[in-house]
Amino acid sequence: MNIADLKIGQKGIVTGFSDEELSLRLLDMGCLPGEEITLSCIAPLGDPIAIDVAGSRVSLRKKEASTVMIEKIS
Amino acid sequence: MRENILKVALIGNPNAGKTSIFNLLTGLNQKVGNFPGVTVDKKSGPCNKIKSRKVQIVDFPGTYSIYPRSADERVFFTEVTNPESDNFPDMAVVVVDAAHLKRNLLLFSQIKDMGVPAIIAMTMLDVLPEKDQLDLELLAQKLDSPIIPVNGRNGEGMEELIAEIERFEYHIPEPFLPMESYVHDDLFYRATAAFPDEHPYRVYQMMQQTDTYAGIGPEDIDIIDEIKENSSFKSHQLQAQETINRYRLLDDILREVKPHNKKIEENLRVSSQLDKILTHPLWGYFIFIGILFFMFQAIYSWASIPMDFIDEQFGALGEWISATLPDGALNSLISEGIIPGIGGIVIFVPQIAILFAFIALLEETGYMARAVFLTDRIMRVFGLNGKSIVPLISGVACAIPAVMAARNIENWKERLITILVAPLISCSARLPVYTILIALVIPDESIGFFNLQGLVLMGLYVLGFVLALGIALIMHKIINSPQRPFLIMELPSFRMPRWKNVGLTIYEKSKTFVFSAGKIIFIISIVLWVLASYGPGSEIAQAESIVTEQYQGDNQEELENLIASYKLEHSFAGYLGKAIEPVIEPLGYDWKIGIALITSFAAREVFVGSMATIYSVGTDAENTKTVKDRLATEINPKTGLPVFNLASGISLMIFYAIAMQCMSTLAIVKRETKSWKWPMVQLAYLTGLAYVSALIAYQTLI
Numbered sequence A: 001m002n003i004a005d006l007k008i009g010q011k012g013i014v015t016g017f018s019d020e021e022l023s024l025r026l027l028d029m030g031c032l033p034g035e036e037i038t039l040s041c042i043a044p045l046g047d048p049i050a051i052d053v054a055g056s057r058v059s060l061r062k063k064e065a066s067t068v069m070i071e072k073i074s
Numbered sequence B: 001m002r003e004n005i006l007k008v009a010l011i012g013n014p015n016a017g018k019t020s021i022f023n024l025l026t027g028l029n030q031k032v033g034n035f036p037g038v039t040v041d042k043k044s045g046p047c048n049k050i051k052s053r054k055v056q057i058v059d060f061p062g063t064y065s066i067y068p069r070s071a072d073e074r075v076f077f078t079e080v081t082n083p084e085s086d087n088f089p090d091m092a093v094v095v096v097d098a099a100h101l102k103r104n105l106l107l108f109s110q111i112k113d114m115g116v117p118a119i120i121a122m123t124m125l126d127v128l129p130e131k132d133q134l135d136l137e138l139l140a141q142k143l144d145s146p147i148i149p150v151n152g153r154n155g156e157g158m159e160e161l162i163a164e165i166e167r168f169e170y171h172i173p174e175p176f177l178p179m180e181s182y183v184h185d186d187l188f189y190r191a192t193a194a195f196p197d198e199h200p201y202r203v204y205q206m207m208q209q210t211d212t213y214a215g216i217g218p219e220d221i222d223i224i225d226e227i228k229e230n231s232s233f234k235s236h237q238l239q240a241q242e243t244i245n246r247y248r249l250l251d252d253i254l255r256e257v258k259p260h261n262k263k264i265e266e267n268l269r270v271s272s273q274l275d276k277i278l279t280h281p282l283w284g285y286f287i288f289i290g291i292l293f294f295m296f297q298a299i300y301s302w303a304s305i306p307m308d309f310i311d312e313q314f315g316a317l318g319e320w321i322s323a324t325l326p327d328g329a330l331n332s333l334i335s336e337g338i339i340p341g342i343g344g345i346v347i348f349v350p351q352i353a354i355l356f357a358f359i360a361l362l363e364e365t366g367y368m369a370r371a372v373f374l375t376d377r378i379m380r381v382f383g384l385n386g387k388s389i390v391p392l393i394s395g396v397a398c399a400i401p402a403v404m405a406a407r408n409i410e411n412w413k414e415r416l417i418t419i420l421v422a423p424l425i426s427c428s429a430r431l432p433v434y435t436i437l438i439a440l441v442i443p444d445e446s447i448g449f450f451n452l453q454g455l456v457l458m459g460l461y462v463l464g465f466v467l468a469l470g471i472a473l474i475m476h477k478i479i480n481s482p483q484r485p486f487l488i489m490e491l492p493s494f495r496m497p498r499w500k501n502v503g504l505t506i507y508e509k510s511k512t513f514v515f516s517a518g519k520i521i522f523i524i525s526i527v528l529w530v531l532a533s534y535g536p537g538s539e540i541a542q543a544e545s546i547v548t549e550q551y552q553g554d555n556q557e558e559l560e561n562l563i564a565s566y567k568l569e570h571s572f573a574g575y576l577g578k579a580i581e582p583v584i585e586p587l588g589y590d591w592k593i594g595i596a597l598i599t600s601f602a603a604r605e606v607f608v609g610s611m612a613t614i615y616s617v618g619t620d621a622e623n624t625k626t627v628k629d630r631l632a633t634e635i636n637p638k639t640g641l642p643v644f645n646l647a648s649g650i651s652l653m654i655f656y657a658i659a660m661q662c663m664s665t666l667a668i669v670k671r672e673t674k675s676w677k678w679p680m681v682q683l684a685y686l687t688g689l690a691y692v693s694a695l696i697a698y699q700t701l702i
């Protein structure tokens, strides 16, 4: 599953990326494999979304979010 | 250390506090704000607090890593790879946000590997709930670099930072992460063999970012391309591996320095609560629109009290000068040319101040980034990016910083469209035009809760915004781009605004407005006064006798007015206005407005001053009232209607809302797009659109 599948408040561990180019930007910002992420906000129109990762809140579009593979944790 | 000046680069992640420190070190006053991407260009200034040596500090736009993704992030890379540049740093002060330690240290590690001696200035320690748990001494030792705790808000730690810069001695730092850990041997040996004198990581950067790396010649590029080909260089894969390895090493270090990663959660919690409301499906937009709405009402109603006062003072001053000075050219130049011209600008200070106060607050609190988040989905439809909202909102102040702020948008097409439509957002220079025209033609009534004049003002801003979106959509369909658009942006935690900073912004902006606009207006009102007072023929000298002869009535005042307008008609300005009258007549303007339109093509804020000058030349300043009253009594001799009626007033406001009447904006667009093509496209489409829209408005309303 990927980040776009999460609901607000749900957490996951990043396992990998399906888009190399985008992954570089996310890696720079500290969104690394093994890092825990939380889906914190969804914009009123359902897109973009915001995640909390490595102590910062990062907003990204659903399309970008769906390139980040995760393992859901409860 | 060329010319014995020590060049110090301030570099770090976006929003880490670089510009705050820059201001503290140099005593300058660069813009600070709580969102990533406030600074979009380099800025240098001397540090006078250091006496023992000459030090030049250079502030850079923030970047997350040595791999820039947008035009503003690229600025640092092109400087640090070009030893010929004036801004090539001898040392770097890496500004590290303690609340996002690991991410901030990534860039630090890359700068070190570039062979730039670096020290760390650590900000945001005050927002860390557990700052005592951070063992800075140990961290400094592990990173092999001094760490100076500072506070960008209140200046704590600045002496220590200055002392550390003063102590600096040139050295080549040890690399942080050995390149062998992510580059395979074959590539490594080829690269170092080809450029034995260069730092290995620099050679690697030449390969990674061949196009952006500034200090390499064409032959070097050939060599690099060859190596890349022979060793099947996989740029993205290498970059990813490099970043992951760096973070791994940093993780190891940080684990020893602080026990937990819990720290910032506290911080995020407060932001979380606020974000829940501000990005709520319903309340989110409600608040967003509400803030904007409140801003316009404030500009309109709060500002009117000091404005009326200023207007009266200038009116009285003109009368007093006119009565006190001996009659003659000087008297009329001052009381009819200069005083109304200057008064026409000072009067708008209250509105400008309120406008800038609101924008400063949006930027200081961190709301601006939420506006990006809220609007991205909508902006996308129009070929823009959520990040376009920042230029569009700050365009309400002025299009020039707005066009520059678009640098923060990674995608070239989205950035270009944002630049092209930014001038449609009504800037503060249009506010005076709107204000005076609204006062003239819109009744001061209330519809329920809202003031009608305030609503019209808001309507003009909405018009600009809607047109901006419409044009963006058209451009989106026309311009092709292979680049894929995306939005990845940090939402900074909310912060209380620094009131001193807000106050300073208001003061600075009002001052700039008065002086820079004042200068142009001052000059133009003198030129205009001359043009309006003298003419090519002898009609002006004989005006009195000609008009008196033809005049049938016995009203002395009417006669004087007729003489005055006869004089103006036969002045240079009069002929100019008459020349363009046929073109603007369908829009409902007379030749006097034509004169003001001509002068506004250099800068639109000249309009009010020009009108004031044109309509006061020849009239008796002793009993003329304020600019507004003067305009209100103007009658169009052809139609018999007031010159400023509902139809012509609205048409004129719409013209000013759309037309491209600002040379400085065109110049900036040329610089940002690196060609004359785009500013010319802009000039053509905006002027055409302004004309057609004003025409439609007038013809339907009349």
Ligand SMILES: Nc1nc2c(ncn2[C@@H]2O[C@H](COP(=O)(O)OP(=O)(O)OP(=O)(O)O)[C@@H](O)[C@H]2O)c(=O)[nH]1
Pocket: B012, B013, B014, B015, B016, B017, B018, B019, B020, B021, B031, B032, B033, B034, B035, B036, B037, B038, B039, B040, B060, B061, B062, B063, B123, B124, B125, B126, B127, B150, B151, B152, B153, B364, B495, B498
């Ligand atoms: N609490 C706290 N806030 C700080 C500190 N230093 C700076 N700030 C605030 O952090 C925000 C960002 O500061 P800037 O100086 O604009 O940051 P910058 O690094 O220049 O940002 P960009 O130009 O966008 O890259 C502002 O709201 C500052 O008031 C600090 O030490 N503590």
Ligand SMILES: [Mg+2]
Pocket: B018, B019, B020, B031, B032, B038, B039, B060, B061, B062
């Ligand atoms: Mg800055």
